[in-house]
Amino acid sequence: MLNSTSLIAEARTKLEGYLLKKGLRRSSERFAILEEVYSRDDHFDAEELYQAMHQRSFAVSRATVYNTLEVLVDCHLVRKNQFGDEDNTKSRFEKSLGRQxxxxxxxxxxxxxxxxxxxxxxxxxxxxxxxxxxxxxxxxxxxxxxxxxxxxxxxxxxxxxxxxxxxxxxx
Ligand SMILES: [Zn+2]
Ligand SMILES: [Zn+2]
The missing domain is CATH 3.30.1490.190 (Ferric-uptake regulator, C-terminal dimerisarion domain)
Known part of the structure; x- marks a missing residue:
């Protein structure tokens, strides 16, 4: 099992390659969101991630958080779950690299x-x-x-x- 620092480094490299390949912007916001995701061990929704970024005084818009999560799902760095609980319109995300x-x-x-x-x-x-x-x-x-x-x-x-x-x- 990789430790969390090398896991984040590997995730950054993977994201970098994906953004390059797709011709998407390699903005610092996207990498900051990636790091926040990889620092967590839970199943969170987009709003929770947005709030966590703000608690860290990282000014990022809701739209950027939502959009970056979709990018991270597309390049298999994040897994998106539909749990169908009481509020089944919410997707719950979790990191996927280095996880079974x-x-x-x-x-x-x-x-x-x-x-x-x-x-x-x-x-x-x-x-x-x-x-x-x-x-x-x-x-x-x-x-x-x-x-x-x-x-x-x-x-x-x-x-x-x-x-x-x-x-x-x-x-
Ligand atoms: Zn219980
Ligand atoms: Zn899980």
């Missing part, structure tokens, strides 16, 4: 995102691809359910008790 293919688990109560790797997914992809003569390029797999995080369990329990109480009042 993985699938996600999402808690329907606290919206925590967890990851898992299982080599059988690759096997399914190959088998189904061969069987149906279909070239599989990517996949998306999300498990929804309830996590066992203590804070989440406590909050869910409190919410249920509150709902029961409300019900009791109106009955």
């Amino acid at each position: 293919q993985h699938a996600h688990l999402i808690c329907v109560n606290c919206h925590r995102v967890m990851e898992f790797c299982d080599p059988r997914l690759q096997l399914i992809k190959n088998t189904v691809g061969n069987m149906l003569q279909f070239h599989v390029e990517s996949h998306s797999l999300v498990f929804y359910g309830e996590c066992s995080d203590a804070a989440c369990v406590a909050r869910t329990k409190a919410a249920a008790e509150h709902a029961n109480l409300q019900e009791g009042k109106t009955a």
Whole structure:
């Protein structure tokens, strides 16, 4: 596994090459956004990234953040996920260089995102691809359910008790 400094260096080189090839502007904003993405370990949306840039006092427009994210997805430096949770219009992004293919688990109560790797997914992809003569390029797999995080369990329990109480009042 690469350390984060050499990972960022590799990502910069890759982005540089891609922008050159596509004749796109190699602006410092794009590289700053790339570095912010590679400093994070979470699944974030474009707005969160925009806010994080501003917290670092990096003046960059929303449009640049959105547009750069699309560029990073196109050159496979960032993976875009559609989790289809309560706000499924939002895409959630994560860095992809130096990371294994993985699938996600999402808690329907606290919206925590967890990851898992299982080599059988690759096997399914190959088998189904061969069987149906279909070239599989990517996949998306999300498990929804309830996590066992203590804070989440406590909050869910409190919410249920509150709902029961409300019900009791109106009955
Ligand atoms: Zn949870
Ligand atoms: Zn992930």
